[in-house]
Amino acid sequence: MFSILTNTIFASALLILIVSWIAGSKASRLLYGGSAERLSRKTRKQMVWAAYASLPAASLVVATLLMTQSMSPVFWEDRVLLHLPLTVVPLLAIWFLSMPRLWKLWRETRKLTGSPLSADIRRQAAHPLIIVPFQMSALGAVTVFYYLLVTPVPLQLTKAIVPILIWAAAIVALWFVHDRRFQRVSHPEAVIVYQPWRRALRGLGIFFVAAGLSATALVIESQNSRLPDQLNMAEGPMEFGGGPALAHNAPGAISVAMLTGPREGTPDRKFTLTAEKKTITLSSGEQVDAWTYNGQIPGPELRMKQGELVEVTLINRDIEEGATIHWHGLDVPNAEDGVAGATQDAVMPGEQHVYRFIAEQTGTFWYHSHQDSQEAVEKGLFGPLIVEPETPVETSPVEDITVITHVWENAGFSIGANTGVQRKKMTPGTPVRIRLINTQDWVRQKYVLTGTPFQVAAVDGTDLNEPGQLQDTHLELPTGGRADLTFVMPDHPVFLSAGGDQKLGILLSRDGTGEIPDIPKTEVFDLTHYGTPVATQINAQSDFDREFQLILDNKIGFYNGQFNSLYTLNGKVFPDTPMFMVREGDLVKTTIVNLGAVDHPMHLHGHHMLVLSYNGEPVTGSPWYSDTLDVKPGDTYEVGFVADNPGLWMDHCHNLTHAAVGMSMHLMYEGVTTPYTVGSETLNHPE
Ligand code: C2O
Ligand code: CU
Numbered sequence: 001m002f003s004i005l006t007n008t009i010f011a012s013a014l015l016i017l018i019v020s021w022i023a024g025s026k027a028s029r030l031l032y033g034g035s036a037e038r039l040s041r042k043t044r045k046q047m048v049w050a051a052y053a054s055l056p057a058a059s060l061v062v063a064t065l066l067m068t069q070s071m072s073p074v075f076w077e078d079r080v081l082l083h084l085p086l087t088v089v090p091l092l093a094i095w096f097l098s099m100p101r102l103w104k105l106w107r108e109t110r111k112l113t114g115s116p117l118s119a120d121i122r123r124q125a126a127h128p129l130i131i132v133p134f135q136m137s138a139l140g141a142v143t144v145f146y147y148l149l150v151t152p153v154p155l156q157l158t159k160a161i162v163p164i165l166i167w168a169a170a171i172v173a174l175w176f177v178h179d180r181r182f183q184r185v186s187h188p189e190a191v192i193v194y195q196p197w198r199r200a201l202r203g204l205g206i207f208f209v210a211a212g213l214s215a216t217a218l219v220i221e222s223q224n225s226r227l228p229d230q231l232n233m234a235e236g237p238m239e240f241g242g243g244p245a246l247a248h249n250a251p252g253a254i255s256v257a258m259l260t261g262p263r264e265g266t267p268d269r270k271f272t273l274t275a276e277k278k279t280i281t282l283s284s285g286e287q288v289d290a291w292t293y294n295g296q297i298p299g300p301e302l303r304m305k306q307g308e309l310v311e312v313t314l315i316n317r318d319i320e321e322g323a324t325i326h327w328h329g330l331d332v333p334n335a336e337d338g339v340a341g342a343t344q345d346a347v348m349p350g351e352q353h354v355y356r357f358i359a360e361q362t363g364t365f366w367y368h369s370h371q372d373s374q375e376a377v378e379k380g381l382f383g384p385l386i387v388e389p390e391t392p393v394e395t396s397p398v399e400d401i402t403v404i405t406h407v408w409e410n411a412g413f414s415i416g417a418n419t420g421v422q423r424k425k426m427t428p429g430t431p432v433r434i435r436l437i438n439t440q441d442w443v444r445q446k447y448v449l450t451g452t453p454f455q456v457a458a459v460d461g462t463d464l465n466e467p468g469q470l471q472d473t474h475l476e477l478p479t480g481g482r483a484d485l486t487f488v489m490p491d492h493p494v495f496l497s498a499g500g501d502q503k504l505g506i507l508l509s510r511d512g513t514g515e516i517p518d519i520p521k522t523e524v525f526d527l528t529h530y531g532t533p534v535a536t537q538i539n540a541q542s543d544f545d546r547e548f549q550l551i552l553d554n555k556i557g558f559y560n561g562q563f564n565s566l567y568t569l570n571g572k573v574f575p576d577t578p579m580f581m582v583r584e585g586d587l588v589k590t591t592i593v594n595l596g597a598v599d600h601p602m603h604l605h606g607h608h609m610l611v612l613s614y615n616g617e618p619v620t621g622s623p624w625y626s627d628t629l630d631v632k633p634g635d636t637y638e639v640g641f642v643a644d645n646p647g648l649w650m651d652h653c654h655n656l657t658h659a660a661v662g663m664s665m666h667l668m669y670e671g672v673t674t675p676y677t678v679g680s681e682t683l684n685h686p687e
Helices: 002-027 036-070 077-110 119-125 128-149 162-186 196-224 373-379 656-660
Strands: 269-281 287-293 302-305 309-316 326-328 352-358 363-368 382-388 399-408 412-415 421-425 431-438 445-450 455-459 473-477 482-488 494-498 505-509 546-559 562-569 579-582 587-594 600-604 609-614 628-631 636-642 648-653 664-669
Touching: 002 036, 002 077, 002 128, 036 077, 036 119, 036 128, 077 119, 077 128, 077 162, 119 162, 128 162, 196 546, 196 562, 269 302, 287 373, 302 309, 363 373, 363 431, 363 482, 373 656, 382 399, 382 431, 399 494, 431 445, 431 473, 445 482, 473 482, 546 579, 546 600, 579 587, 587 628, 628 636, 648 656
Parallel strands: 269 309, 302 382, 399 431, 421 505, 546 587, 579 664
Antiparallel strands: 269 287, 309 352, 326 363, 363 382, 399 412, 431 482, 445 473, 445 494, 455 482, 494 505, 546 562, 587 636, 600 628, 600 648, 609 636, 648 664
């Protein structure tokens, strides 16, 4: 609904602009009608143009009012306070000031014939009140566009009012221009000649001045958007969420480099991941110039048991851009989090870095490089990470299948390096767990399991409580999201489709052959009412120490000197995005609102967010912990978490192309500093 309304408003504003622009220029030429007959005809047409201009204006007003009926004020307060006056005031002026005059002029010229026009008729035809309202409407639409594209969020009236003041000033200026002409032509001896070249010249003059001014503004904006050569991530603008102010670099502050996992002790598991470039052939025969861990895409599956001490050595063989490993969804100590420029320096070719942590959670995770993450993940520097419970929950052995999906540049959608349907033998009666991991940037991916009822046993590496049986249901995972599906193998084939059709997936059957079943019509899985509730450390009634608001939006503008579509957090892009400050032990609530046009899967490092409510409705099923929360246009989520993992934590959109143009911020603990820096003078480029 939100998207329909915003698109209607956008289209309406565009139509208002076009139609009123034409109507305005026609109105200003009425005077040159020449003969009374022509003037009369043009006047009549002008009234029709007024009606044309009113239609999109009315649709903009209706769409805005509908929004006020169905959504919370954050979605429409700027629209009502700023966009509506820009639309309604000109509309009223057209109907109450221009129309009566046009009507009168038409009635008076209808019966007249011949030329030249009398002074009185000329006066009427040149009256500013039949011209300026149309121009006002056109400029109003331009201003609405400015607001739509360069959004002032969160709404600050003092700043937001400036464009309206400019609009008002432009109207006054137009008024003077038209009034001067009006005075001139009202003179009984005035000679009316239409001088197209003069008009054209003047138009061109105005155009060049406007173009010059905008170009200057753009150059300044572009310069201002340049990122500093070197920047400490702990130096962002702080927000305290209504709690007491905190200092991150107070005396006694601790460096993130100290916040490591256990540095002593023999690891229970040791892995070595070597980052290297390699050309990989997919099952389709397509070749991918990949960046790999251990020469394979995806990287090797790292399996471990809960409570184990894990040691992973990253060696960078030849990725000149550098590499790290971030354990997506695993809440490790800060120094092990693998973010270049925040928790470590990027590992350059020939260098290595050792990560050590205890796997505290169980479930499905993945790892990926967090240096140039957008390009690194796209090219293959990622792999699955599975933490098994210490003692198996199920009595009979479970068939565990990891389905990690990705879209390779120029080579298409795949599960691992497989681009088609894989067939697998599965004895009926076997318990099966399918672990879905979506690594694909940009798209929310669809997965359909056909041929058996199933449960969604876990989401984002957290088990759900008493998950119910599902059928004819599909899942949509945002980039970075995971879900575990469980079922008992029936005596007929089961098909897991990645993407929702029969092209890509896994077919399970008794003998490893069989037909791919038809994909039924399915409903999307809804986690807000699934499973049963159980007590949690925090809940919607908790007494939160800090409450933050995080508004997601988009605008056009510059990022690091480049003109781009920008995705904003509270109206800003990195490094101007807010840094949410917390103290260890705080209960934190964040309200995330998406005012923009596309999904933003928000990923908070080091913590799991408990979803408290979705669009004002409390979550009534199983506790739902998320680390990658897909916030769609028009969505509002309230999430809570306990600040129990000190450090400097990234909080960004996992649509990594968005993060790469500044949709990134961080959660910062009191008394924590970082020795690492980012920027062009450093080697660290986390996004
Ligand atoms: Cu999966 Cu900050 O990343
Ligand atoms: Cu995004």
